[in-house]
Amino acid sequence: MRVIGLMSGTSHDAVDAAAADLVLDGDTVVLAPLGLVSEAYPEALRSALSAALPPAATTMRDVCALDTRIGQAFAALAVRADRELCEGRADLIGSHGQTVYHWAEGGRVHGTLQLGRPAWIAEATGRPVVSDLRTRDVAAGGQGAPLVSLVDALWLRGRPGVCAALNLGGIANITVVAGAGDPLAFDTGPANALIDAAVGDLTGGRLDHDADGAMAARGTVHEPLLERLLAEPYYALPAPKTTGKELFHASYLRAGLAATGPVPDDDVVATVTELTARTVADAVRKAHATEVIASGGGTRNPTLMGALRRELGPIALRTSDDLGLPAAAKEAYAFAVLAFLTAHGLAGTVPSCTGARHASVLGSITPGRHGLGLPAPGRPAPSRLEVFRR
Known part of the structure; x- marks a missing residue:
């Protein structure tokens, strides 16, 4: 399966897209990196995002506008990644979105919010998108982070x-x-x-x-x-x-x-x-x-x-x-792997790492232009990740 992982971190300066060929070989996920492309947020969008982040006040109108514009920025980069890294043959996209608030109080995480609606990515690429990856772990009592664990x-x-x-x-x-x-x-x-x-x-x-x-x-x-x-x-x-x-x-x-x-x-x-x-x-x-x-x-x-x-x-x-994993792209590759696991119905968390009550299959799936064609369930959970160096 050819998967694109989309990521913008807490520095909120750019969106990264890493593409990989991923296969399940017994209990091993084999990852063959295909490359990374990045795009800086437009200056107006980055400024608006910075102005809305805590401890600043914001409005629901601004949140809606940010959600749309971030989703469109992710979508544009996904189209480029599919064309330049995947020869137009991507099967799946995993989008972390842009974290704007992680609600942690009293040693617990009560909620988390990532902007960048996946519908913009699915519409622009025609590919199914796995998104909203942190919330399920939080709902299971976890911290929702570090999600790449x-x-x-x-x-x-x-x-x-x-x-x-x-x-x-x-x-x-x-x-x-x-x-x-x-x-x-x-x-x-x-x-x-x-x-x-x-x-x-x-x-x-x-x-x-x-x-x-x-x-x-x-x-x-x-x-x-x-x-x-x-x-x-x-x-x-x-x-x-x-x-x-x-x-x-x-x-x-x-x-x-x-x-x-x-x-x-x-x-x-x-x-x-x-x-x-x-x-x-x-x-x-x-x-x-x-x-x-x-x-x-x-x-x-x-x-x-x-x-x-x-x-x-x-x-x-x-x-x-x-x-074998480029330092600048490792998190984007990790979200490609998490989306791949979700598409196979496999858990993407480790309770000892996030504090959740149990491991969970992560995220929500937005269908692509031709609906969903997911692998058959029932595969064993992987125990290893191997990076294939070309």
């Missing part, structure tokens, strides 16, 4: 030692896989969220991220600010747990700066970069990991990766590219 567990099972898959998006999350034991997954805290927020604030919106970690590299970590940020109660919560930009946003950072006094711009960026490295490394050490496999946009920040390597010390750090 099943894919990580299948992919890394059997590696020596204790392996941690690390995603450095807006929020950082890890999946810890150790031998035959149950995997563990959770959000460690911010990855790029506070770095991007700091850069945007400090440059008056002229820049939206720290390109190549240049600002952080010029700065010096401000210890009082770092200590204040490290006092955030979220870090002490037990796993499984999840967080998002509902907590880690520009106003959150401003409150920390207000309590510590003026800090030079580059030092602020250096400090929040160190915060990400420190909190990720703390979580990895507590999980007794012996190896970290990193992916996501944060892997392109050499200052962040250098800080993380220093904080991890003897724990090996490499990127998912080394194992």
Whole structure:
């Protein structure tokens, strides 16, 4: 089955589409990557999305407009991915949508909202679409995140030692896989969220991220600010747990700066970069990991990766590219796999990772132009994911 996975993360800067040939071979999902295409959100759409995210107020009209425009952006990229990566022969599309709110209170997730209605994708491509992948896990008592943990567990099972898959998006999350034991997954805290927020604030919106970690590299970590940020109660919560930009946003950072006094711009960026490295490394050490496999946009920040390597010390750090999955595309490939599992009637969650009462088949299916032609049910649940390198 040829599947396209669509993804826009908490940095909400672009939509990624990764295509793969996927087959079930006994208890193994075999994934052959076909490539990645990306498109930045139009500036007007990104600005409107940023203006509507917490802690900002918004209106139902704005939410409806965002839902439509995001759906159309996803649809346009899906058409391109089908043409350029799949030779017009895609069978299925999995769309994560754009997370705009993850309702977490009192250690529980009560709801989650992703915008980008799948009807726009199905109409534009003619292909069936699996979407709304997080809500079923939340309904089963889970955190709804990190949702790629099943894919990580299948992919890394059997590696020596204790392996941690690390995603450095807006929020950082890890999946810890150790031998035959149950995997563990959770959000460690911010990855790029506070770095991007700091850069945007400090440059008056002229820049939206720290390109190549240049600002952080010029700065010096401000210890009082770092200590204040490290006092955030979220870090002490037990796993499984999840967080998002509902907590880690520009106003959150401003409150920390207000309590510590003026800090030079580059030092602020250096400090929040160190915060990400420190909190990720703390979580990895507590999980007794012996190896970290990193992916996501944060892997392109050499200052962040250098800080993380220093904080991890003897724990090996490499990127998912080394194992055949491009670091920039790994999450999009993961959502292609989850859509593939849903089409086969197979569960896409691991209760030990999300905290759900049971594993669930994820998402809703929007028929394509010619209805639905799903595989026959009754296949055994996979226990491994193998990446086929061409």
